[in-house]
Amino acid sequence: MKTILKILMLFCCAYSFAQTTVKGTVKDNNGQPLPGANIIVVGTTTGAISDFDGNFNLSVDQDPPFTIQVSSVGFQTVTQEVTTNPQTIDFIMKEGTELDEVVISASRTPERIFESPVTVERFGLKAIKNTASADFYDGLENLKGVDINTNSLTFKSINTRGFATFANTRFMQLVDGMDNSAPALNFPLGNLLGMTETDIQSVEILPGAASALYGANAFNGILFMRSKSPFDNDGISGYVKRGITSQEAAGNNDYTDLGIRMAHKFSDKFAAKVNFGYLKGTDWAANNITDKDMVGGTRANNLNYDGLNVYGDEVSTNINGVAQLLEGLGLAPPGSSTLVPSVDVSRTGYDEADLTNYNAESIKADWGLYFRPWGDDFEIQYVGKVGSGNTIYQGANRYNIKNFFLQQHKIEVRNDNFFLRGYVTEDKAGDSYDMVFTGININRAWKDDETWFGEYVASYIGATLGGANDAQAHFAGRQAADTGRFLPGTPQFQNAFNNSINDPDLTTGSKFQDNSKIYHADANYNFTHLWDAVELQVGGSYRRYELNSFGTIYTDTDGPIDYSEVGVYTQAQKNLEINENLQLKLTGSIRYDKSELFDGFFSPRLSAGLTVNENHNIRASFQTGFRNPTTQDLYIGLDVGRAILIGGASDNPARDIRNYSLSATGAALLGQSNIDFDGQGAYNNSFLASSVLAFAASGNPADLEIGNSGLVKPEQVTSYEVGYRGKVEGFVIDASAYFNQYQDFLANETVIAPFYGDVQLTQTIPGTATPLALAAIAEGDSQVYQTYTNSDADVNSYGAAIGVSTKIFNGFDISANYTYTKLDFDVLANPDFRTNFNTPEHKFKASFGNTSLFENFGFNVAWRWSDNYFWEASFGDGEVPAFHVLDAQINYRIPSLKSTFKLGATNLLQDEYFTAFGTGLVGSMYYASITINNL
Template sequence: MKTILHFLLLLFCGISFAQTTISGSVVDDNSQPIPGANILILGTSTGVVTDFDGNFTLTYAQNPPFTVQASSVGFESTSIEVTQNNQKLNFVLKEGTTLDEVVISASRTPERVFESPVTVERFGLKEIKNTASADFYDGLENLKGVDVNTNSLTFKSVNTRGFATFANNRFMQLVDGMDNSTPALNFPIGNLVGMTETDVLSVELLPGASSALYGANAFNGILFMRSKNPFDHQGISGSVKKGITSQEAAGDNDYIDVNFRAAYKFTEHFAAKINFGYLQGTDWAATSEVDKIDATRTRANLNYDGINVYGDEVSANIRSEAPESIKGIMPDVEVSRTGYNERDLTDYNAESIKADWGLYLRPWANDFEIQYVGKVGTGSTIYQGTNRYYIDNFFQQQHKLEFKNDNFFLRGYVVADKAGDSYDMVFTGININRAWKSDEDWFKQYIETYAGATLGGATEAQAHAAARAQAESGRYLPGTPEYQAAFNRSINDPNLATGSKFQDASKYYHADANYNFGHLMDWAEIQVGGSYRRYSLNSFGTIYTDTDGSIDYSEFGIYTQMQKTIEFNDDLSLKITGSARYDKSEFFNGFVSPRLSLGLTLNEDHNIRASVQTGFRNPTTQDLFIGLDAGRAILVGSAPDNLDRYERTFSLSPEGQALTQQQSITQTGRVAYENSYTASSVMALAETGNPAVLEVSNPDIIKPEQVTSAEVGYRGKFNSVVVDFSAYYNKYQDFISQEVVISPFYGTVGDGSASVAAIANDDYQAYSTYTNSPADVNSYGASVGISTKVFGGFDLSGSYTYAKLDFDRQQFPDFTTNFNTPEHKFKASFGHTNLFKNFGFNIAYRFSDDYYWEATFGNGLVPEFHVVDAQINYKVPKIKSAFKLGATNLLGDEYFTAFGTGNIGSMYYVSWTINNL
């Protein structure tokens, strides 16, 4: 026993002796502390990060000598050899360039931006702290080549290289590897249920097609957001931002944004974190009363349809609706019901509440890690799709389990949502009107009053005025108890014939894996991986054709990549990257997406890159399974088993009843694809009266879209000037788009008789179909960014982006590309992180050329705009705090980025951030 005790005592002493403690600080070349710098024992995974004052303490279970490295984003790394216990290490890091930053998204492996095989944009901790935008997500709009379209205060859509709508299913958004697109809508809704700013480690953005590594939805670009690991970033941090939003239509309103983060490493084996974020403000009010179809028309027009006026979408031809006895005195004109302004259908409350938590386990105290992450988010915002929707108390949750180390990851997660109290504002306006008076009764009163006034000697204008006054008699007015009761009934009723409630409880399950064999071989780096996703759509028949239960389907993909660097001499090298991915949806044939890129490094300051790749995207859940009456048209997805699931019964006109001997007819969604005319030819018939102008449509059912993309680029440094240039050309095949068609209630299109009579009798229905265009669609563009330091330390940067669509609109008048991108964009920023001790500032400027916006809600010109954002900040190291005073749209010139949205005003704020490294 004594021998054993002596042995254990010696062993304990040996273990105690083999402990080395080091401490020190990390500062920049201006002697300012660098918080959040990484301190790492070279050759190991042991390390810490510096605190707010740039200090650190590290204990390592080995005796000296060993080497310690200090690094931080935006600075050049440096190392010091440790030769004794309790040694003090004082690191001075020189500021580097953006070319030295490390990214992982371009090739799924860490590499310098300088050597990336494709274009990549990075938004790190330095940029987040210095952004003049209201938060980090808004700050993305200052990146080169990036468009951020503002749907509302809390819902912004990021896009690159064109083809943008708010339903941006061409662009993927990943948070710690998880897709955060909503299952119901199949696209991300900005950062409404995304990340809190205090937990953001970095943001990377890949513009253009990336299907070769990331699959079907990585068609137009990917946004990667990475959070802070609690093993590396501990402590409690938070921020409070308080200010006002100012808009001519909505006035001045309070704005608050609060973020909180707590993380703790309990042992070398276990760490945990929790985040919470709350934002509340007043949305940008949309108040346009301009007519959607003809901007010269006013509310006095008979068939007025205001952009932000809802309920006036319901219209009828009063001659067609009139009884035979008075049909001869009725004019052949369309008359619409009177609608309600959007501001009477929503309170414009913008709110976001989100929380996430994570448990992190390192069983062997090395790089192998097991993560469980949960995320929940709820909020209120406005979404513009086919109609305008108030997304109220929307709820989304994600749960992930991941196993990973430096060479592999295996993760699985589920994403589920609930629509909460969301509703369609267009149908709310329509059904408040109908709750007061049915469409049949309203038009009957209008027609009878018009006829009586005309027979009494009134002019046509007088007769219309009298008819509308009589039909409108007793109409529910905003603010009255009758109006409020009808409003409440509508937003709680999911039947669009009588209500406007948006219901959904959809989800999807996703798994993906990747293994990097680079550590097992020297001659090349090879990766393999794959993914699987299963959708479960459940909108209770309000969006999809799922009245009988959920719609379930799946897709999968596998990929591989090889990277090889050939060294010609100490300076000249060539990096070759080749990858290919195979994807398969259960509805379509499999598709292979290859990519080949070459990166030629001329020396440490100059790199030239070129790549060719193909990409594809599967039709979305809405493309396949939607079945939604949007008012002006019925949206019907074109999955083969969806065409017969959508069914609707229509009443026939008196002429149609006489012709068919039926009072009504039932159609399925199949008629849109198998018995329809083009919308433009039906309009031509109305103008000319010549049936010969009718063109059969009968669009094909949808299939995957493909793109071939070629890109060249250059990254380099000329003394202190950094240049990043890229140019691309995209050629699309089977371009996915919606096409509005007209289906007659009787007759066969092209028969020259019955179907023409149906059109003449207004016995038809407009459908919005999902199909592939035969049109040749190409796009091309270029961007260049330049950054440098001037006047002894001021940061100056600027970028220019050119984007162009190549498409023959005259040949395909019914086809819309939704390119929605300015031809010219210019951005610039000027600032200093340390103008004098602890004080910095930044000014950002953005210019956008005018462009034409087209989407299912409406089309129109977006005028050019100039925006200036600015901020000043001051650090108080004693209380580990930073204060910022900022303003967005400082010039106060209101603008908008999409047709139909509210004008974007100004925001003024002050923020206090504490202990956020």
Template sequence: MLFCGVSYAQTTITGTVVDDSSQPIPGANIIVVNTSTGTVTDFDGNFTLTYGQNPPFSIQASSVGFETVTVEVLSKNQKIDIVLNEGTSLDAVVISASRTPERIFESPVTVERLGLKEIKNTASADFYDGLENLKGVDVNTNSLTFKSVNTRGFATFANNRFMQLVDGMDNSTPALNFPIGNLVGMTETDVLSVELLPGASSALYGANAFNGILFMRSKNPFDHQGISTSIKKGITSQKASGDNEYTDVSIRAAYKFSDKFAAKINFGYLKGTDWAAISEVDKTTPGGTRADINYDGINVYGDEVSTNLKKVVESDDFLSKLPNPALADLVPHVVVSRTGYNERTLTDYNAQSIKSDWGLYFRPWENDFEISYVGKVGTGSTIYQGTNRYNIDNFFQEQHKIEIRNDNFFLRGYVVSDKAGDSYDMVFTGININRAWKDDETWFGEYTGAFITATLGGANETQAHAAARATADNNRYLPGSDDFKNAFNRSINDPDLSTGSKFQDNSKYYHADANYNFSHLIDFADIQVGGSYRKYNLNSSGTIYTDLNGPITYSEFGIYTQIQKSIELNEEMELKLTGSARYDKSEFFDGFLSPRISAALTLNKDHNIRASVQTGFRNPTTQDLFIGLNAGRAILVGSAPDNLDRYTHTDGIYTQTGRVAYENSYTASSAAALAETGNPAVLEIANPDIVKPEQVSSAEVGYRGKFSNIIVDFSAYYNSYKDFISQEVVVSPYYGTVGDGSLSVQALANDDFQAYSTYTNSPADVNSYGASIGVSTKIFKDFDLSGSYTYAKLDFNREKYPDFTTNFNTPEHKFKASFGNTDLFENFGFNIAYRFSDDYFWEATFGNGIVPEFHTVDAQINLKVPSMKSIFKAGATNLLGKEYFTAFGTGHIGSMYYVSWTINNL
């Protein structure tokens, strides 16, 4: 009887939300206080809210730019008209900071947010690109459709320090273990809000939330019905690739069949041309050019293959062909590389994304108890830069989730799987087109023989090298020729990296998590408990991981709790204390406890001070543990104990396992010093330890406040890392034992060694610190003006540890500003966004180099047509047209010009 009484207890409320000029506010949030039950207003400011409890209770209406209003509901079927006075962004409600709804003003940690209003008014091409305008956020552009979001440093495109969740589901790909931007993510018409927590969030969200976490929430069909469409058409413009068409379409359809059942479906399509990467800067020799004999261009592939001419001339096969063995003395002790192909000859730069998702939502008792199934599929083509440059072609990812939830708990389980499609490594494509034409031994033999011949003919060394290359390259496959096309097609369809460049993958992971909030049962504090479990299944058929003989599986789990207590100190002052702790355990490592303590002191309704301290941790990734990939200049070998013997390498004469990288190796810098000085005393034994979890201790203070019509949000942090996970390049001699002083040294002198990139923990003290401040106000009555400044600094002794790379990859100074008016005149608005980035040093396995400072401006104008429920927009990104890049080795970012028509997107 009690069960039946609860199941039929419900209240339906209707009403409108308008501003102080009686204009409707579309997209305003209506939420039942202290719950997650809510809805939003439609285009005309109307709303209907059903709540599974009898009155009295309170509802809260909010919209960014307006003060939040709380209204008490006293009867069923009550009609409520709400007027919102102009307010500030501090009134927005967020969920991510404490896993419970709270005003951003009162949040105990730093939160950045994009709501419906900001998404509609962004000067960027879409909502995901709009994240780069948030305070303290870095968005590194890998390619047109693949951008990597990060905060507070330590980022590469393989950014596994930053988590990205879509409606609670991790959006990282199983094969790569990190998100690939929004390539197979959300459609813009279905985005409800985006929240971003900078810094360590391990205490609530686990190991991968080490540098920050991005939450994207979609619209529930019970609250957002109808058909919404966005059509965007324009061009991208870049010096290297010219002007090319750009199309972006998204469609959302949602219907509430009854108070018990609702459904939705989304579809998105994007097509354009990627930013072409054409740099010919030498990766290994500063100032080097294509005229150099050992040239290795950034975006030139095939020239990674090199050898010392002395090794060629001293081989028995070569010596036997010389008419006089003394001719071998004419050959210098120099390294020569093969001639490579420009990247643009190895890809079509097609940028495409096709994605769809659907959801079925069931509320059996017509209240907040909801059962849902969500499915997502996506495919696309893009460029990814990791150890090498990869053409991600027809990549496919799917997700399926079942979730049960109400205002006090959720229980969800989902699976994420991917397929590599027709993806391939462009570096190895160049290498193996060369080898398909002429194998390495033959090419270097012809080069060396021609060098001797030219020298005997009176040529100097430079002339002899030029003649040797011309001879060895005679009849080389030229881009566009049938021979080149046939070799290219064979390579990209062959997963054996000794002859091809295709990479295969069909990996997946299974994830389950749950959370229960006891606030409805306990009065003295808000208490939550939860946990998660994940199982990985890696299946790359040996093209990425050492899984040639079958999939690799392993698992991890975590449990956490949080207690939050608000203490009223007086009529105006309130102290909110939050304590949380999480325990995580991977089957390969000891468990780790991540506590967090935070306090937020509200001095009055206009000023709030916050502080927090916490520890976080990061488990080694799937690549840290199980990768086994020959990247050309070095071999990447993960350091899971059973991985060291599973990877083997053969150069034709000598065979090694991955174990030598960790147990019989010299540091790469000392091997280079030996080559320069000839002094064995400079050699340093490497033998790095196998990788273990990384830890961080983090402290943060912040302030949010309002001075008249000026809003200020400030935060500062200090992070100290222990067992910092990094890659160390080492060299392992083919014979001898490191430190023996003779045989292993001779191996290095003879170039009889292999370079490995190992995954280990740095013994160095790695610290980082920084601060951000954002200021926003209104000028000339109703013009919005805002700006932010971010400072970030790495504290690391690079001279003492030259072989460790931190991949900090963050400018020391960033400045962002925006200026706009949503109603310059009736139904017409505009927005202009400016970004400045200081120069910084980018380091990654693909290459290291300076990223110059840049300034860029995005702008848009928009016209609302209420009778058509439409918004028309015209915009441009990088309006100044000065091309720039955010990472060493990527294509330069040009401009985009577009017009869009959005219908019924609330």
């Protein structure tokens, strides 16, 4: 026994002698400590991370000699041999350029951005720490080719290359591989379920079509956010930002944003982390009283006024028809209807500020457990995410998203060569409500529409008979009809408001209900380590939707709607060395996707990159993309007042059944006072809405055009792109140009379906030559629909972008970029077709800064300018004027406290602007922040 113990002690001693200690510091070429640098023993997974002061301490289970490698994003990698035990090594990292940064998104494998086969924009740790924006997500707006449309303080929509609304279903957002779109909406709510600033490893944006690798929704671009691994970055870090938002409409209001990250590496086999973020402020108030139909700016000069941010005034009617009805019922003097003009009059509405408190709030948390059973790169992960908050969303109407809740749970198995992941995303609408219907139904709570218009017309007639002129009679009519109106701030108003926002029936309330889910699984395997001839990857994905809005958004009154999609893909890459100065990288990809609702699609991509003298890379690519219709494209059935939004899935129109009251003429013709009518009329018996307006003006039936929108099917795009990346005498240049051709473009069409008669005008009123459908339109026995369909119109877009950056005056970073985007579409030939391009033709951005102006002090200034453009969306169409924005920040590092202090301001020049017609003006923000131990 003693002998065995001696032998064991001998082995322990031998093991202890095999421990080699390496310590030192990592600094940049300005002598500043470089935190977060990766130190790794070449050929192993043993490594360490430099701390806030650039220090590291590494214990290695082997004797010298061996080699360690130090790398950090934005710096050239350094290696050095360890020859003694212990050994102290101080590394000086020479700053590289953007071309040296590594990206993963373009090819699903790590590669220098210099060699990427397609355009990629990267926002690394250095850019995140030095952004002049209030947070990293806003800072993405300074990248070339990137648009951020500001819906509200806490909800911003990212897009590239045009065709965007706030419901941006053409752009995908992935967080650690998970699509964080809200299932009910089919698009992400900004960074609600995104990441806290201290946990970000990198952000990449892949503009344009990427269906060959990423599937159906990777149509216009993808945002990739990757978090820090607790194995590589452990410890506690956090930040606090305090300041104010300043807007003319809302005044000055407090702003708070804080986050904390806690990560711990328990051993080489197990690590965990937790993140928490909280933001609270006051949203940008929307108070645009512009008349939507542009007839007049205020109620005073338009009887049928419908203010952009005024709700309840969407309800209107022709008062001559009301007068005829009153006269027919004996409630008005005989012949009095001739005194009433045939004009539309709308009810008096409420300002948006009366229907929301503009509370902007975001609470999010995520946690992860990471297990490496063999202490190498094989890893098993469980990640959970939750997010809740209050924001404003502008879709078909303006919505107060209140206590909205979103959660994700992921299990992933991966190593350097493969991953297999599955996750579920679930949303709950919370206390969200439609502000337009809130205004409408507060009005109806104190006086129904028939009574209001009846009182209006009766008073108009009385005033006219008393000698009043038309304007005076209209004033008297509105004054009488508005008697008893619930005024904001009164108990009656508050009671009606509360009743409306808690009632999901849009005829009486405005509550937004939903509890939808997405189940997703995907996998990828890279065979490169098995086969040197070519880098080969294969992968696939599966997704199942479970829509459950309780009949408030979708046609799911009889239970949840389920459907699924599946896809498989492969990619091959090959590097060819033509000579010592020329290298050619070829990439080919193809993907097949199939939705259970549609035929399958192949999406190929081909690209070539030619590297010349290691400083110049020329790339060209051909790629295709497709977009399956979204959940709303397929199964929406939502009455937004102006129209019913009706999805184009083959089984959807028949599911939207509503009961309507018929006019006296309709009741006489059909022998009934009411009719059940479903959405099939929008797709098989309808007129184009624009043609009905033309017919109303001319009285000529020849002006009518049959609508009959086609049922929806997938949209396709073919994209051609060329680009250049290189370094020329200290200037880093990245330029690209593209041309996109769309087929079966997904969009909306507005049609009007008569309750009786055919749109071919073959059915007539018995004993007359008058078509039944014309009678239905004339009597108001019809329904306006906004259909989801495809257009056979030619839709093309093209554009170009160039970015240039360099260092001047020995350390000052300066960069500038320009983006050109153009829609090629004949609007006049397609008046009923809306592309929702919503993108300025010209954008220019520039930044100037220095991370070490003097010891521990840095600054950054960012300026951007946007050309004017026309915004079109279901809520409203209008011009977005050109605007320019200046953001700035100064920062000071205190190494002894492992902290960075920052003072910053956004929209420093206080020129308020908006990026979408109907939203509040974006004001200024002033803040101070402290970030502690952010590696």
